[in-house]
Amino acid sequence: DAKTTQPPSMDCAEGRAANLPCNHSTISGNEYVYWYRQIHSQGPQYIIHGLKNNETNEMASLIITEDRKSSTLILPHATLRDTAVYYCIVRVGSNAGNMLTFGGGTRLMVKP
Amino acid sequence: NAGVTQTPKFRVLKTGQSMTLLCAQDMNHEYMYWYRQDPGMGLRLIHYSVGEGTTAKGEVPDGYNVSRLKKQNFLLGLESAAPSQTSVYFCASSKISGANVLTFGAGSRLTVL
Numbered sequence: 292d293a294k295t296t297q298p299p300s301m302d303c304a305e306g307r308a309a310n311l312p313c314n315h316s317t318i319s320g321n322e323y324v325y326w327y328r329q330i331h332s333q334g335p336q337y338i339i340h341g342l343k344n345n346e347t348n349e350m351a352s353l354i355i356t357e358d359r360k361s362s363t364l365i366l367p368h369a370t371l372r373d374t375a376v377y378y379c380i381v382r383v384g385s386n387a388g389n390m391l392t393f394g395g396g397t398r399l400m401v402k403p
Numbered sequence: 404n405a406g407v408t409q410t411p412k413f414r415v416l417k418t419g420q421s422m423t424l425l426c427a428q429d430m431n432h433e434y435m436y437w438y439r440q441d442p443g444m445g446l447r448l449i450h451y452s453v454g455e456g457t458t459a460k461g462e463v464p465d466g467y468n469v470s471r472l473k474k475q476n477f478l479l480g481l482e483s484a485a486p487s488q489t490s491v492y493f494c495a496s497s498k499i500s501g502a503n504v505l506t507f508g509a510g511s512r513l514t515v516l
Contacts, residue, residue, distance in 0.1 A: 323503065325503055325504075327505075332491075332510070333509060333510070334407075334493050334495070334507030334508050334509055334510055335446065335493070335505070335507050336507070337504050337505060337506070340504070378445070380503075382503050390448050390451065390461060390462070391448075391503060391505065392445075392448075392462075393438075393446040394445045396445065
């Protein structure tokens with residue numbers, strides 16, 4: 292599996308866009324980029340995933356560089372409720388018994 | 404829909420005692436997982452199941468057993484609890500067609516004295 296590198300922590304002002312980077316320079320052609328977040332003491336929550344095209348849903352946007360070696364999760368208007376640890380995970384798509392590995396992630400602090 | 408429900412939410416055990424954590428999902432998902440999370444750490448996979456009657460070991464399976472007798476339920480057992488098993492346990496489930504899109508439960512906090 293491709294390894295991911297994320298900054299350990301970031302701050303963002305409430306109402307501004309939060310841009311969370313993730314490096315995955317060893318990503319393979321059939322590996323997707325997944326983003327999850329974990330709000331304090333809660334179970335992780337799926338946010339978004341993509342292969343090579345940019346993706347957007349009601350929670351966030353995912354921008355993947357053309358060479359696919361890095362990506363950015365964008366929360367367009369961060370709120371205090373977005374304070375959480377954000378995990379970037381690279382895995383092959385639907386695969387029986389896939390084991391998602393949640394590493395250190397980025398601790399995002401949204402400040403008033 | 405309730406999604407993924409874990410019981411109990413909190414439990415305190417003495418060393419050597421046994422207990423079972425129950426995970427129930429009402430989304431008809433084929434895959435189910437048990438993770439543990441220690442303070443300040445990421446999640447580590449204990450065991451998982453790709454279908455009723457089948458289980459497999461994850462990253463940290465020692466000291467735990469699991470069973471999936473019904474598709475909607477995934478049980479995690481500790482036969483002889485140890486202080487090293489003090490942790491928060493999360494259950495998750497996913498569909499075959501979206502195996503990496505996991506729905507997690509709220510967690511079960513276990514303390515072993």
